[in-house]
Amino acid sequence: MTFPISAFLIAYFIFLVFFAIFAYFDIYHVLKFGTLNFTNFLATFIFFGVTTLILFLTYQYINQIDWTTPVSLFQGVSFNSISY
Numbered sequence: 001m002t003f004p005i006s007a008f009l010i011a012y013f014i015f016l017v018f019f020a021i022f023a024y025f026d027i028y029h030v031l032k033f034g035t036l037n038f039t040n041f042l043a044t045f046i047f048f049g050v051t052t053l054i055l056f057l058t059y060q061y062i063n064q065i066d067w068t069t070p071v072s073l074f075q076g077v078s079f080n081s082i083s084y
Contacts (some may be wrong), residue, residue: 001074006067012058023051 027044034040 002070002072004067005065005069005071007071009062009067012062023047 027047030040030044
C-alpha cells in the first residue's frame, strides 16, 4: 500500500483549522468575560507568542520535506502465508 506523504500535511492542516477555531473562541471568551488586568494580558500575550513560535518552527521544518515522496506500508509482507 503506497500513499503520498502529503497526506500527513493535509492532516496537519486539518489540525490547524481546529486549533484556530478553538483559539478564536478562547481569545473571544478571555476578552469578553475576563477581567482587564495585567495577568490576563500577559496570559494572552504568552499564548500568541508560543503559538507563533510553534507555527514558525513547524513551517521551517515542513518546508524542508519533499512532499512528493511516496510512503509504502507493508511492503514485502504477505498476509496469505499464515498457516494454522
